[in-house]
Amino acid sequence: MVEPGQGPVGIIAGGQDLPFEVVEALQAAGRDYFLFGLVGEADVRIEFHPHVWLKWGEIGQLFRLIEQRGISELLCIGSITHRPDFRSIRLDLGAMRALPDIVRIMAGGGDESVLQGVARFFEKRGLTLVSVKDVAPSLVVGPDLSVGSDLAEQSKSDIALASRAALAIGAMDAGQGVVVAAGRILATEGPEGTDQMLERVSRIRHEKRARWDFGKEGVLLKRARPGQDLRFDMPTIGPRTIENVREAGLAGIVCAEGEVLCANRTHTIELARSNGLFLQAHALSDNAV
Amino acid sequence: MVEPGQGPVGIIAGGQDLPFEVVEALQAAGRDYFLFGLVGEADVRIEFHPHVWLKWGEIGQLFRLIEQRGISELLCIGSITHRPDFRSIRLDLGAMRALPDIVRIMAGGGDESVLQGVARFFEKRGLTLVSVKDVAPSLVVGPDLSVGSDLAEQSKSDIALASRAALAIGAMDAGQGVVVAAGRILATEGPEGTDQMLERVSRIRHEKRARWDFGKEGVLLKRARPGQDLRFDMPTIGPRTIENVREAGLAGIVCAEGEVLCANRTHTIELARSNGLFLQAHALSDNAV
Structure with a gap:
């Protein structure tokens, strides 16, 4: 095995643009890479790069290529729309050999513990799972993300409440997103994801189930869970988030500095x-009030 | 003014069955009552009882009748589907006189503080706002609600997590309901209400965004917010809740003893x-862990 930081970065690529933004950042840094495109998820653009297509369960194939290519660092990035039904996955030979480990991981319960299991599974095989922060830090939002400067007092207190709510439910392993408007929690994010949460806020607005000054009040706050492993499912925003926030009638978005990816940053x-929305990264305290 | 407990109970009646269940309980207790049916909300069955129809904003009319009928206790009960757009309400003379108070209440911010304002508004006029607990305690669930006895260990820990989550967000004035399955928070309730939250869980299930053993795991937990004024918007379940819990693929429902109304209890x-769902009232601790 090669030393970390030496060989190409293996990228297990889900959908949309982020895998290619990571590729650009690696190219800019002079790092080599190799893409494992998930069938049904990854964009066809991976054809323009060193790559192979992989189906869920083709772990044997994955490990064969990892060894062939001298990969020691592995990154999972991109959207997963069709979560696999693990009962229906057809496993290849490598996966069959790994089955006892896989079963142990699957039986591990909640999402976070499953992901920890996946990480250990790779580590036991001499691979390091890395986060976008490690290999393409430019994609993570910092204090330089600052659209719309003067926040109203109401927005500031909405942000504080949203941050506390995100921490409270985050400590129970749920929710990277919270919507607060006019001092009221409108939604906390569950497994449905940010887009569906914002659709819900739209509906609350149209059904007049809560009052706020549309377009002038209300914030979507995104932050990681306390102690969240940022190598998996890092909180992410992008152009669609902006569209949905506008549609929901909110005033803007606040991301926790260093914890959130921004896809298509220029366009976003x-x-x-x-x-006319605000879009800022704030240093958010980890202490619940 | 008559003494509390003497004259008829004034019932401001929203939709569905609960106002009539309260009426039955009052009849059984030998208490007199008078119904103020909200136009567009209350069921036409109020025609069989002493009643008047009221539109939003007809506060003058309300107070005139309260005095005429010797009412000193007022109860708000029943579903409100069409929350009024307060800007478009046409106020009658009594409301015009009360306008300074009303504006103060409306400006009061979040839901809970608005409701406190409403309570004070009536109290200043010599009226006592009462809760269902005060006048029809038989509608509030107690330990006798116990369908399905032996809960699995997973259900017990799901209930504990749901209860903690409800407390945590409840302390921030949100959410009387939480859904947990297989150790994971699937949804917390916002202004959309329990039915829409359960539809969301159905969708999470059908889109395979979370895994649990459908119909065998998963709980809807309902409890009041810490310090919640139970005279308004008391957590409520009923037949539709059962249908939605079944549809969502959960195993059952737990209500906090003394804090939740059960509409149509026999049918529910x-x-x-x-x-094959469990439906139980548990004594839930008020101490977040």
Whole structure:
């Protein structure tokens, strides 16, 4: 095995743009890479890069290529729309050999513990799972993300409440997103994800189940769970988040500095600006009040 | 003014069955009553009882009748589907006189503080706002609600987690309901209400965004917020809750003893039984862990 930071970065690629933004960042840094495109998820653009297509369960194939290519660092990135039904996955030979471990992971319960199991599974085989923060830090939002400067007092207190709520439920392993408007929690994010949560807020608005000053109040806050392993399912925003926040009638978005990915940053910022929304990264305290 | 407990109970009646269940309980207790049916909400069955129809904003009319009928206790009960847009309400003369108070209440911010304002508004006029607990305690669930006895260990820990989550967000004035399955928080309730939250869980299930053993795991927990004023918007379940819990693929429902109304109790219990769901009231601790 090669030393970490030496060989190519193996990228297990889900859908949309983020895998290619990571590739660009690696190219800019002069790092080599190899893409494992998930069938049914990854974009066909991986064809322009060193790659192979993989189906769920083709772990044997994955490990064969990892060894062939001298990969020691592995990154999982991109959206997963079709979560596999693990009971229906057809496993290849490598996966069959790994079955006892896999069963142990699957039986591990909640999401976070399953992911920890996946990480250990790879580590036992001499691989390091890395996060976007490690290999493409430019994609993670920092204090430089700052669209719309003067926040109203109401927005500031909404942000504080949203942050506390995200911490409280995050400590119970749920929710990277919270929507607060006019001092009231409108939604906390569950497994449905941010887009569906924002659709719900739209519906609350249209059904007049809560009152706020549409477009002038209300914030979507995104932050990691306390102690969250950022190598998996890092909180992410992008152009669609902006569209949905506008549609929901909120005033803007606040991300926790260093904990959130911004896909298509240039386009995302432009969209926020042109819609008059704020979009900022704040240093959020980890202490619940 | 008559002494509390003497004259008829004034019932501001929203939709569905609960106002009539309260009426039955009052009849059984030999208490007199008078119904103020909200136009567009209350069921036409109020025509069989002493009543008047009221539109939002007809506060003058309300107070005139309260005095005429010797009412000193007022109860708000029943579902409100069409929350009024307060800007479009046409106020009658009594409301015009009360306008300074009303504006103060409306400006009061979050839901709980608005409701406190409403309570004070009536109290200043010599009226006592009462809860269902005060006048029809038989509608509130107690330890006698116990369908399905032996809970699995997983259900017990799901209930504990749901209870903690409800407390945590409840302390921030949100959420009387939480859904947990297989150790994972699937949803917390916002202004959309319990039915829409359960539809969301159904969707999470059908989109395979979370795994649990459908119909055998998973709990809907209902409890009041810490310090919640039970005279308004008391947590409520009924036959539709059972249908939605079944549809969502959960194993049952737990209510906090003394904090939750059960509409149509006989039918609700029967539905839970025939669908193999548990439906229980538990004494839930008020101490977040």
